[in-house]
Amino acid sequence: MSAQKKDAKRYTEVRNAKALRDYFVDERFEAGIALQGTEVKSIRAGKAQISDAFGKVERGEVWLHNVHIDQYAFGNINNHDARRTRKLLLHAHQIRKIAQALGTSGRALVPLRMYFKDALVKVEVALCTGKKLFDKRETLKKQAVTRDLDKSLKFRR
Numbered sequence: 001m002s003a004q005k006k007d008a009k010r011y012t013e014v015r016n017a018k019a020l021r022d023y024f025v026d027e028r029f030e031a032g033i034a035l036q037g038t039e040v041k042s043i044r045a046g047k048a049q050i051s052d053a054f055g056k057v058e059r060g061e062v063w064l065h066n067v068h069i070d071q072y073a074f075g076n077i078n079n080h081d082a083r084r085t086r087k088l089l090l091h092a093h094q095i096r097k098i099a100q101a102l103g104t105s106g107r108a109l110v111p112l113r114m115y116f117k118d119a120l121v122k123v124e125v126a127l128c129t130g131k132k133l134f135d136k137r138e139t140l141k142k143q144a145v146t147r148d149l150d151k152s153l154k155f156r157r
Contacts, residue, residue: 014048014114021136023110023128029098032089033064033114033123036080038072043121045073048114055088055109055125057099062088064111064123088123101127 019025035043042048047070055064064086071079090098101107112124131139 012044012046012116014043014046014050016050016053016110016112018051019110019112019126019128021139022131023108023126024131024135025112025126025128026107027101028112028124028126029090029094031062031094031123031125033121034087034089035069035121038075038078039069039080040121041072042069043114044116050111050114050123053111055098055111057095057102057109060095062090062095062098062109062125064088064125067111067114088125098127106130 049068053064053067055062057063066083067086068082069080071082098109102109106129108128108130109125110128112126114121114123116122
């Protein structure tokens with residue numbers, strides 16, 4: 001018997017599990033991210049976390065804060081800082097749209113996932129509105145109902 005092949009996509013995609021639970025996602029953008037070489041190697045190894053990350057527009061550029069990318073295990077003295085701010089690479093019209101949306105109250109720029117597109121690291125960011133406690137309860141109820149329906153349909157077949 002041969003060993004099962006590991007799914008390469010599973011290890012090269014980092015997801016923000018909290019984002020869909022805590023926010024209503026309004027509009028999504030695909031952005032490039034300015035990284036150092038050791039950061040790319042750490043992301044490829046699956047050693048990144050974006051669950052507490054957020055984006056800000058500063059001086060006409062979009063910056064991603066609180067992204068944790070572990071230091072590369074085989075790096076040297078020039079290894080990167082794990083929590084440094086990283087620049088997102090977007091078009092000017094997208095930056096204007098994001099800056100205008102963040103100017104309104106209750107909106108946030110949240111990264112949803114970080115993934116490889118060919119050899120480049122991309123970040124899917126979204127303009128989000130925060131959920132209230134009753135909204136979170138409502139979504140949990142809907143998920144429970146759909147789960148029960150799926151189970152009942154599965155047993156009928």
